[in-house]
Amino acid sequence: MLASLRSLVPKDWDTEYEVSWNWFWENVERMLKTLLSKPKGQVKALSTFLSNLSEDQTNFLRRDVFRRFFLTAPAGQDYFKQSTTRLFFIADKVFAMTVDMFNSPRSMVEDISALGLRHVGYAIPTELFPPFVSSAVDVVRSITTNDMAESAFRWSLTLVSKILVRTILEGSTIVMKAVNTNSEKALRRAISVAPRGRRAQELLEISVGTQSISPLYWSIESGSHNCAKAMVEDLLTIRADRDNYYYGCDALFTRHPEVIHKLCVDARQLIWPLLDGLIWRSRISVQGQRRVNYYIKHLVQDGEGNFAQALEWLAASKDPRVAVHPVVVLFSDLMWTRVVMYHFLAERLYFAFTLAVFIISQSVFTRTANSQMGETENLVVFICRCFIYLGSMCFLLIRQVRLVIADFRAGDVMRFHGIPVPKCVLSAQDVGYIGLLTTLIIMCTQEPIFWCMGNMDGDFAGSGLFTSTCPEAVSHLEVYSITAGVSMFLYWLLIMNLSIFSMQISAFVLVCGQVLGELLLFLTSLAFLILAFATSVSAISHQLPDFAGKGWLGEVPSNMAGVTVVAVVLPLRGYFCHDDGGDSYDQDKP
Ligand code: HEM
Numbered sequence: 304m305l306a307s308l309r310s311l312v313p314k315d316w317d318t319e320y321e322v323s324w325n326w327f328w329e330n331v332e333r334m335l336k337t338l339l340s341k342p343k344g345q346v347k348a349l350s351t352f353l354s355n356l357s358e359d360q361t362n363f364l365r366r367d368v369f370r371r372f373f374l375t376a377p378a379g380q381d382y383f384k385q386s387t388t389r390l391f392f393i394a395d396k397v398f399a400m401t402v403d404m405f406n407s408p409r410s411m412v413e414d415i416s417a418l419g420l421r422h423v424g425y426a427i428p429t430e431l432f433p434p435f436v437s438s439a440v441d442v443v444r445s446i447t448t449n450d451m452a453e454s455a456f457r458w459s460l461t462l463v464s465k466i467l468v469r470t471i472l473e474g475s476t477i478v479m480k481a482v483n484t485n486s487e488k489a490l491r492r493a494i495s496v497a498p499r500g501r502r503a504q505e506l507l508e509i510s511v512g513t514q515s516i517s518p519l520y521w522s523i524e525s526g527s528h529n530c531a532k533a534m535v536e537d538l539l540t541i542r543a544d545r546d547n548y549y550y551g552c553d554a555l556f557t558r559h560p561e562v563i564h565k566l567c568v569d570a571r572q573l574i575w576p577l578l579d580g581l582i583w584r585s586r587i588s589v590q591g592q593r594r595v596n597y598y599i600k601h602l603v604q605d606g607e608g609n610f611a612q613a614l615e616w617l618a619a620s621k622d623p624r625v626a627v628h629p630v631v632v633l634f635s636d637l638m639w640t641r642v643v644m645y646h647f648l649a650e651r652l653y654f655a656f657t658l659a660v661f662i663i664s665q666s667v668f669t670r671t672a673n674s675q676m677g678e679t680e681n682l683v684v685f686i687c688r689c690f691i692y693l694g695s696m697c698f699l700l701i702r703q704v705r706l707v708i709a710d711f712r713a714g715d716v717m718r719f720h721g722i723p724v725p726k727c728v729l730s731a732q733d734v735g736y737i738g739l740l741t742t743l744i745i746m747c748t749q750e751p752i753f754w755c756m757g758n759m760d761g762d763f764a765g766s767g768l769f770t771s772t773c774p775e776a777v778s779h780l781e782v783y784s785i786t787a788g789v790s791m792f793l794y795w796l797l798i799m800n801l802s803i804f805s806m807q808i809s810a811f812v813l814v815c816g817q818v819l820g821e822l823l824l825f826l827t828s829l830a831f832l833i834l835a836f837a838t839s840v841s842a843i844s845h846q847l848p849d850f851a852g853k854g855w856l857g858e859v860p861s862n863m864a865g866v867t868v869v870a871v872v873l874p875l876r877g878y879f880c881h882d883d884g885g886d887s888y889d890q891d892k893p
Pocket of ligand 1: 379382385393422425427436460
């Protein structure tokens, strides 16, 4: 070191410099040597002190830190307005930090910088830190006689406090101060002094060391929505100087790619200003029309060029006002017509084709009571069914497995009584697909043609190539036919989303969906009333043969049947017989 210094200032260097530098570094060395051995003992003493505290002592520590602090600095009360539990939590954290500072100083400096930036958001004046530290040290001193533990605590907390103060001083920009007042005017005034090229950064990032905080996100999280709105508007205003245009759209979506999601969840009223900011309208009109630019790149693509999730988030917010914003309309239409429609159409057409094949195999070529199917028909049915099992069942299986794996990988899992359930199985459509897959698998296991494979030319009616009437298949026919019926119904149900190609049909389907819910409610209440009347009639002593019943439930089932006839069948019969005087049902016995 001395040699380097000498070479830096060769002309001025002399023995006096040499002596003084030697003296200085020897002193530093001596001080360091005496201090170097200390932290080991200090951290041990401090950890032992804190871990040996009884519950009463811990509570006393937690409580007294704030009591003493409020006595020495009454202004501190204005900031600590949280519940006692929260204050105790903070006190615990403060004590834990003093030990961690010894054990992992590097990571602690980063954590404290982040904490300091949060304190910037809480708008804590730096002059309150010394009284807080001295109050905490006083409390520790009052319950321990161990000097080593006390000095360790003092040294560590003072260091933490100094880092916090430094972070607060560096992080307290005028923008953050304006955010703390939640005044739109104050924010506009604060940002107006920033040069055009730096405005976006001032609003989006405050860095201290390796840590950073976003004033925009902070204002959203702390409920300063007036400021957040002003920030969004400022960011999405196009400015210019002689050489450049300045528009904060790229900066906003680069710093916060998930900003749409954040707004949908935490500040829905800001989505509209944000979307408005993505439109530029020319002042000049030509032939009654003016040019309009839509800046939708970040809504379509994320930073890595993948499909952005903006549309998904906007759809999940279920806000019709947002859905009709011109930006959303434009970019969703673009996505639909240029990308999604062809995939969707191809998938749906394939599904419609499988349905047609299924109908051919189950409903067109069927044997009746009087006639058996010929070999050609059997062959057609066999081919169709093989296609269904390979082309539809396997396709659905692969699709569903892929979705489940993707959900587990992305962590999109919900827990029901501790059992992880991927979110993809929770949508109505996917429940339908899973139902169809299940019924097709059951059909495949019960397929009569497969059961007859070993006995196609036996001695029974309808024998021949790919027959399904052999004795081996008889026991499987019932389950097979029921699942085939359910599958057919599910196929038709699932093809209904082709209705989106017509707005009118979609609206009708939507209304039907709503009405179905109401119908279900009505039927439930009807069932409740029937049960109520049936049990009430059973309680009455009567001689009505129609309402007499036996069995372990007594008269209740027959009463329920009777009440159902009175409540449902008679009114319907009355409705249909209205033309012939309306009294025909009076004579009829139900
Ligand atoms: C060495 C000094 C200090 C340390 C180590 C410290 C540490 C902490 C910690 C760990 C939290 C919890 C943060 C979180 O998990 O979100 C916190 C929160 C907080 N601190 Fe400090 N703090 C110090 C000084 C102060 C002072 C002097 C004040 C004000 C008078 C203050 C006011 C607050 C407030 C208002 C909160 C937010 C509580 C809430 O609502 O969650 N802190 N502090």
